[in-house]
Amino acid sequence: MENAHVVTVSGAEFPSGHIVVEGDRITAVGPGPAAEPAGGAEGTERIDGSGCLATPGLVNTHHHLYQWAAQGVIPDGTLFEWLVASYPLWARMDAEVVAGAATAGLAWLAASGCTTSTDHHYVFPKGRGDLFEAEVEAARRVGLRFHPCRGSMDRGRSAGGLPPDDVVERAGDALRATEDVIRKYHDPSFGSMLRVAVAPCSPFSVSEELMTGSAELARAHGVRLHTHIAETADEEEHCREQFGVLPVEYLDRLGWLGPDVWLAHCVHLTDKDVRRFGETGTGTAHCPSSNGRLGAGIARVCDLLAAGAPVGLGVDGAASSEMTPLAGEIRMAMLMQRARYGPRALTARRALEMATLGGARCLGRQDEIGSLEPGKLADVALWRLGGFYDAIDDPVVAFAYGATPPLERLLVGGRTVVAGGELRTVSGQAAAEAGARAHRRLLTGDHV
Secondary structure (H helix, E strand, C coil): CEEEEEECCCCCEEEEEEEEEECCEEEEEEECCCCCCCCCCCCCCCCECCCEEEEECEEECCCCHHHHHHCCCCCCCCHHHHHHHHHHHHCCCCHHHHHHHHHHHHHHHHHCCEEEEEEEECCCCCCCCCHHHHHHHHHHHHCCEEEEEEEECCCCHHHCCCCCHHHCCCHHHHHHHHHHHHHHHCCCCCCCCECCEEEECCCCCCCHHHHHHHHHHHHHHCCEEEEEECCCHHHHHHHHHHHCCCHHHHHHHCCCCCCCEEEEECCCCCHHHHHHHHHHCCEEEECHHHHHHCCCCCCCHHHHHHCCCCEEECCCCCCCCCCCCHHHHHHHHHHHHHHHHCCCCCCHHHHHHHHHHHHHHHCCCCCCCCCCCCCCECCEEEEECCHHHHHCCCHHHHHHHCCCCCEEEEEECCEEEEECCEECCCCHHHHHHHHHHHHHHHHHCCCC
16 A cells, blocks of 8 residues: 555654555555565556555544444433333343344444444344354454454342342343353454453442452453443432442442453533543543534543543444444544533544544554554554545545545455455445344334
8 A cells, every 4th residue: 555645653754655454454654655575566466556545543432332222212311211112122132133233233333444443242142143243244244354242231229229120130140141142252362353341331320249340350351441431411410329339439449440451422520520540541441423413522531631640532333423434433433522621622533543543442452453453453544534524635634624535445354354345254234224124124023
């Protein structure tokens, strides 16, 4: 790949540079054209990046893929109102719904420059097939690097939680099921396409027993921890009433802060919370569109970054962030931080770093992905500028400030997933139709 404006994110930037890929690794990045390969050019593909911007592949740090099937159903309301209305609908899902929703959701992510995605799945109706396997298989077909998080809820309404009792599990059952998927799917090797995380849903749907058991399980197996925290004022009030402390104080008390933890949303943080995130290396998955859509607020991203805490971007579930492209969250994050802190709060390059290396730090993969450097995995996005974008001299500003430019090429471990704006691993039309079928199946509930 040569003649592109290459933004390594690790510091260097080459206005007309090259990236050399061998196998699944980057072997060279620099200015000017790439050197001729030793032994001649036979079997070598040269990608002309003239008029393009090359960035690391984007990293999605928070998602709920099954929610693709529930988009637009409950368009208004606070988080708690939205959840209460959504739980009965989600209780209808089966493996077929998850497979279709995950295929559509992951294809949509790939089309918006994403090379690595997490997923937080925490609703497991009994007798509906293997839901976790369904999304793992969808990620394999689409070709993205995948970090599925085995979620869980055990605190129904009868125990003071938010979800109805019929959509929660028992703590012991959830922990056993989580350990099973770690043993079956987790691959800790360099270049892994599949890593599992442990992810009880939230303080208002999970008991202290399950929270502490999840932390013990994750650390015993050397996998990461994830949950929702401090998303809304309702959650803050719930934690005060139920536990006598604020949400992050509750997690800290349970040993849930640390460099192996990244947390979704983190909108309502105190100054002490921000300091603790920096001190412990706890990561944040910032989901600006979802936070805005639900009226949750604007996260203190600039304060977290200043404290040295890892911050990545996430699109969140499609039912609370309809049709949100991951690349678009770069612009949304930048604008929201400026709305809160002023016009110099977050630059285009810092927002791009959050979407790439920041996300890699949250997932513990900063040595493998997130920047364009020799030795790292060849996860690369090539964006087509030119045309109307020629009115902006700085290609990073052109990329971040306005509508996202077309995706010319997407490589995951050197493998082409998108070329010329079209998916090459699965049919984009077929993926869209699978998502639509999942939506109809979920809404009708005929299979239940």
